[in-house]
Amino acid sequence: MTQPHRLPEGGIIDRTRALRFEFDGVQHEGYAGDTLASALLANGVHLVGRSFKYHRPRGIFSAGAEEPNALVQLSPASGARTEPNVKATMQALYDGLIAASQNCWPSVHFDVGAINNVMSCLMPAGFYYKTFMWPPTPKWWLKYEHVIRHAAGMGRAALAPDPDHYEHQYAHCDVLVVGGGLTGLAAAHTAAKAGARVILCDESAAWGGGVGDIGATIDDRPVDRWIADTVRDCARFDDITLLPRTTAFGYYDGNLVGAIERVTDHLSEPPAHTPRQRLWKIRAKSVVLASGAIERGIAYANNDLPGTMLAGAARTYARRYGVRPGTRAVVFTNNDSAYLTALDLHDAGVAIAAVIDARPASQLTRGLHQHARASGLAILPDSAIIGARGGRRVASVDVATLAGGRSTRVDCDLVCVSGGWNPAVHLFSQARGKLRYDEPLATFVPDISPLPILPAGAANGCFDPTAAVMEGRAAGAAAIPGAGMMASPHHSPRTNGVDGTALQPLWAVPATRRTAKRFVDLQNDVTVDDIALAAREGYVSVEHLKRYTTLGMGTDQGKTSNIIGLALMAEQLDLPIPKVGTTTFRPPYTPVTLGAFPGHETAAHVEPTRYSAMHDWHQEHGARFVNAGLWKRPHSYPRPGETEDDAANREARNVRTHVGLVDVSTLGKIELQGRDVAELLNRVYINKWDTLALGRCRYGVMLRDDGLVMDDGTTSRLSATHYLMTTTTVNAVRVMQQLEYLLQAEWRNLDVYATSVTEQWAAAALSGPKAREVLAKVMDIDVSNGAFPFLAVATCHVRTAQGLVPARAFRMSYSGELAYEIHVPADHGRAMWEAIIKAGDDAGIMPYGTEAMSTLRIEKGHVVIGPEADGRTTADDLGMGKLVNPAKWCIGKPLLARPALTAPDRWQLVGLTALDGARMPRAAKIVANPDHALPNPMLGHVTSWCYSPNLDAWIALALLANGRARHGEVLWALSPLANVRVRVKVGPPCFIDPEGARLRV
Amino acid sequence: MSDQDRIASGIPVDPHAGPAPLVLAPIAIATAWNVQGDPTRAPFSDEVENLFGVRVPTVANTTVRGGTLLALWLGPRSWLLVHAAGAEASSSLMDFEAKRDALNAHGGALFDVSASRVAFTIRGAHAATVLAKNCPLDFHLRAFPVGGCAQSLFGHVNALFYRPEASSFTMMVARSFTRDAWDTLRASAAQYGGDVAPPP
């Protein structure tokens, strides 16, 4: 626990706070401010995992979000909280952190899967596609897949539900600055100072950004001072929000940027109630993209050995974390930036065995090169690493001149590679920004975007710290509302930013041995040869190349490899790189925990639940609930010893013999007022409404424009100009929207106003031969048949324990019995319900649920929107053709006469009775001969079915071809899924009291 | 237990949370009427003023106060007149049927929606932040000034927001969604207040 590779001083770590952690079962120590990667390196741990396909040993390759190798399983033994594929380079160290390497068994040091490496000549790109497609039956693929799935994969997902909590945060700003390096800080400070609302986010915990600026001087101050001053100044502005540990991962429509804030991932003991992560949905008027740049490597044989690292990363570990990433280093580069690494490592006491530069000696004459020479570093110009040697750590490299010739072996335990820098253009590209291939930088840089996103600094190809700060300030000023930057598509400033000697493109060093692997994509084990193979086999489009070789897939999405792959493909095709193009930069920039997307909307809150005002009463009285849309409705009220079916049958029987009460609060209710309500009703219902008298209600059917049934319900006239419409529970929103549309857009001259009152009124239906005697006890009006006849409506009061409650009473029936609906304001719903239950005690009242309600309506042949009116049925199909008033126009009527809607073989509503004492199958088709060869011609299907306790028979409603002419026929109801066939007798849909005498008593 | 009781029993007020703790509490609404009509037609707007003593606001997402009555803009032809419970002065929100008939006669409409919504107050330094966890509205004072109102969503639920003070909001949701909205509110407020648990 001594951190042998920690430098004696330097870095942003807090050496006063030592943190213990465990990796692969070994205890280590790091400091606050470390990442897991920097702490591992401080302890000399380089081998951290095995590669995806060949199981080759892999080490820490980068110091940031681009990491392809160092993916670890966090908290491997924690069950629900274990997390796979955590980038060690991004995971903040906390006390007690436990991590393990992935993709290896039994251990990272001895991995059985490494046999794949030996067999690799048998596993080229497209191996799976080529090998497991034969024999060409799915049966064989399923066998192969089982084995492949076991062998493949990276970490282990947690199998238990995520115990953590995540939340969303909407935010709005004038300027969103993505990236808190020098450029981003300058942009945010400038915009905030000008009074703009600013949000500044950065994926790391500390401000100041990449390592490229270390040692620079900004505004005559050392860069560290400048960063601290600027952050402190920024925090003073009222309208700035600073979000460290927050990755802007996607750019969406309307300038919406998604960002994920890791709120507690860096803490060993998260505070109670604090979300683990917070998903920000930032609506920005403009975006400054200061996301920096990502270094790329160079492909040479065995360039994946642990101890191989991007040059910038090695410098980051030395300067930011005070860690010596090796003892004897080789630096391999084609550009100047790696010289800073060589010099810094040299200062940190790392022996620099050689600086191997692909460029000719004649170009290596600038200050940086001379500085290196003066420091005693050996520069080998015009040279390259042709291969590395070593087992679980690099031990030496073979160096030769690019012209060829004999190679020299150089011993080392660290190779720092730089093939150039790629601006992080991901969000710019997602914002429909076009990219431009920049020859001097040999990479793609932002060009033009139609949206208000302004790249600056390294993200824009500007690598000089002073110039980047100037670009940041300019971008911050241009992004302020009213600055006019966003008026038209804009070109980003063309800064090429190579200060010094130009980069010399070098993507891959020629191979000297056929079997040597030169890796392009470390995460997916894609080699230079794989790309050549793809080119030979015709997968030359970048999108095909990606999918054939898996280049650029995985958790890093090819951040260090894509450009190399494209350049190599361009070489294969002998095309310029811009002609090959790039694959699409899709969100997210880095992986986002799935739990962050639903946020609070999990478990019971996946969708909201609606409760009626009587819900608690139902619950207290043993109701079982069923979901009806978003509503919870009582299904039935089972008594001790009863099944739900028993209860529903008892409840349904009781309605026909005594009296029952059902909660119908969920019905849609719309109030309409104005001079022209009757005219509106005439236009939206098929029947006639201008004759509806005050104090009366009427049943109506609405059609869609295409003539098919949309909804049904009743409308009551409460005053000369005030009406109440009810809709089905499911269509309440749709009908309201339709009425609003018609009144606002089509029939603006109608004097009608509408509002939804579904929430205002709690409603109960009281049904059964004894309904009137119960109602009389609670109402303050005369409810005799003479004073309150069928289809009467009254505004009245209910006597409750809370006193007289204002109410509306309706004499209408769904059950087919003498029945009433009583509506009261929802805050009195329970009092009304309890008053009626109490008043009905002597009459044998029982509450009933939706199941009994359904049985009662099937017995009466009442259709329901959905099962019977299924979007394909006309009013005539449902036996309501006579309701269509021939003397007036209504919605849907113009298309009713089309031949298909009037054909004689249309499926029409019928009733079915199961014969032979059989149970009616659910969801059955109706056929004439059950033994007919398949496919058996279908005459129709069962739409609703139940056991009728009042008929002691299984009955059903069905839609049957030419059904009204088939009454009396015996057919078969067939359910092939359940392997059930039942003889059924066809009849009219109404089984009980077809004359409706019971309604009018 | 009524919805209101259920809410009152679980207010996550943390007495140690500093000078401006987050307060979540229900507000009783005595009466809420929805007035509809064309505000550009004088007979209608004059009649509204005659009946209720206020001219309804015609600027979108604003409110007008008249005594204990608050008139909130709901839409270009729709307003909510609210009289909070417990206010001392008598309300103009009485004699519903007479006022409905009067408005109907002047080309307008009046609907009693007193029981349709449940209201909460969300007060304290974090009030806007808590609301913005579940609502896409911009609660910055420049975008949502004191006295302003707006309808939007809170989680999945339609909600009406009113800002009586800079750090205080009233949120109204439809009655049947009360429990859902309250759960969401508590989960969002938990990190600033006392003992409110995250959702199961």
Place this chain on the structure above:
Amino acid sequence: MLLIPCPWCGPRNQIEFTYGGDATVQRPGNDAPEAAWEAFVYMRDNPSGPHDELWLHSAGCRSWFKLRRDTRTHDILGSARMGDELGGESP
């Protein structure tokens, strides 16, 4: 998520709105021939580019309005109240 300019409430998040279909089709008169109704109910263009649509501010002011949206880019080109004409650019 789109940012939709409600002609009454200003720019609001897409989740507050409900899509209402093609705003360019004209509802036939009540006595129009069957063919006109068939065209109205069934025939829709599928334009690539600016398209006029109906939207309802369903979680807001409950106003129906017209929105011009580019179907290729999701760019919002303007909105208008019912009865007003959609202009060329954003209001």
